Amino acid sequence: MIKLKSNKTKMGVLLFILPALAIYLVFQIIPIIGSVYFSLVSWNGIAGSAPEFIGLQNYIYAFKSPDFILSLKNMAKMVIVSVIFHTPIALLMAVAINTKCKGYRLFKALFFVPTVFPLTAVGLMWYFIFMPTGSFNALLDVVGLSNLVTPWLVDSSTAMNTIVFVNIWAGVGYYMVIILAGLTTIPEDVYEAAAIDGATSVKQFFQITIPMLKPILSMCILMDIIGSVKVFDLVFAMTGGGPNGLTNLPTTLMYNEAFKYNHYGVGSAIGIIIMLICIVGTVGSNFITNRKKDI
């Protein structure tokens, strides 16, 4: 830890911290405190009308609501499938690009492009691909697979899976770039030594690359968990939570309750539940990673 010698230096440091701290307080901490307060009251969303303290009623209402339970299931699916696919695919893509094969710069840019687009635009683009009269069904028709034509975003067995797929597509480039940066930190001589000892490429990948990338991979998984819990725009653009609430996530439900139905209490309660899930995900993921380190 750096020890600050003089008050002058301390003041200088404080001055640098102040802008970020002020932004953090105003836009993060105060709204969180506000949300906790609103989650414990019943308020009709009209300025001037007094909020009524109702304890944990909003939380009980949320957990009794079949829509919220369905949204939690959807979220679990989104998080689990994203974690299973995002990092492994990103790792393979990063390793492939790191070989500096022909055209690797082009592939790097292509893989990263979906990350640059706003998720709303990505959602709209995939909506047009997966809509009943969209290009994917047209393609299936052309190649003679008409029996597979499905209203992907409407059918209850495919709607959520389709959104999860798009989330993986849209995020994989982001994790690839992070892993790629991690790969460059592995010294080349480690691989050379392994090669002299007769290790094959596959063995090098499992015995050198993965172990040395562990901190980066853990961070990717952690960011993936938090990112998947917070997905909103993709669902909003692709299905709006429909059909009939089938693809709602807690985030879209929170928006609907608070801004569409003026149920600020229930909306805030859902917001707090999302925050708690993120905290549990973060702590849980750190715990698992640290335990493995100890082993």
Place this chain on the structure above:
Amino acid sequence: MKLKKVAASLLAGTMCVGLLAGCGSGGDAKNDKDGITIRLLTRMAGTTTQVGIYNDILDAFKEKHPEVTIIDDSQGDESAFNNILSTDIASGTMANIFRIQGVANLSEYIDNGLILDMSSYLEEDSEWGGGFTEGALSYYQVPGKEGIYGIPMESGLIGVYYNKELFEKAGINEFPKTWTELKDAITKLKDSGVIPIAMGCQTTYMAGHLHNQIFYKWLGTEAAKELGAREKNWTDTDVVETLEFVKELIDIGAFDPNAAGMTDNIAMTQFQQGEAAMVITGPWNIGTFEDPEETPVHESIEVAKFPYFEEKQEFKNEDMQTISPYMVSGKLEGEELELTIELLKMLTDKDAAKRYAEEAAFLIPRTDIELDDSKVSPLFATNVELGGTSEGIAVDVFDFDSITSMQDRTRNSIASMFTGAEPEAAAKEIQNEVDSNK
């Protein structure tokens, strides 16, 4: 080194000042102490002719009062509009002129002083106030409250726009007047290879509007008020029957098999391109239907009322109509209030109504408009004529319900029948929403 430290400290200090200044500048609607700012939050946004006229009126007001600043926050998109309105209501910073759709919740807003009672202004200026149709003004007389809380700025029949040529090709010479005739026409249209009714359920209002039409023809507009007052339940046999009629249309193939996953834009395009024979919509689309570029089949389009049920002749003229208001913030006073009322009058007086009707086929419900028949489009004229025969008027069934989530609940459940849900299940789902909010 010292210079660097000083520069860095100054930079950090500047950032703090900038941040605080940024925080301080938000939230105040007034530009300066002397000037007055009038903020509008309406749905008049986009590139349509009616929006052009609306903007012309705002420009005329600006010219007359150059010292007044006009901020127009109007949004064409319903969800964007609702977000701003919700924030305004929650913070109590209402726009000077705004609109709230539906009447069930007005009472709460009035109690909190958000909406101004317009009755004294309507009485004061009889030339302006006396011109509105009584039915439209009475829509904004809220039960239990004295006064009139909205100035009607749009009305008109939500009817069935149909492609006469496609009907004739299918062997139908006259638009069906009854439910049986409608089902017969749907079968013939389907057999002729066209989509009988354009429908895009992803934008759930289309399914909701279809059900509204059936509901009013089967049970009348008063039944919607009874549902809102909890004198009736969604699971009552006669209400479930209205949902069964929707299912019946789905089962006989009245809609595109992909309707469940399509948006309203796609469905409207099907109608405008001559792929679909009918669409249920309001007068706001007349301009589009008469534009040869947007609607190649514009010459074949006509409008009619939704067919009635033979056994329910008494509800033949119970119709779905659109009624939208301008409302004035109850927080205004002094010169700002006077100028806001002046602008409101300019937006809804008989000159504006004449322009809107003749140029944009957009109807402000006034009785004193002297229309030039040669300038009024035939579709608009028919819509006005049909609307004039309405004996009972209502907008959406949920408009009389005080539960704010009923718009989504009813529309989602009705749309779910397009993906296989049974009418009883849809009715139960809607009733559950009512019960869980008790």
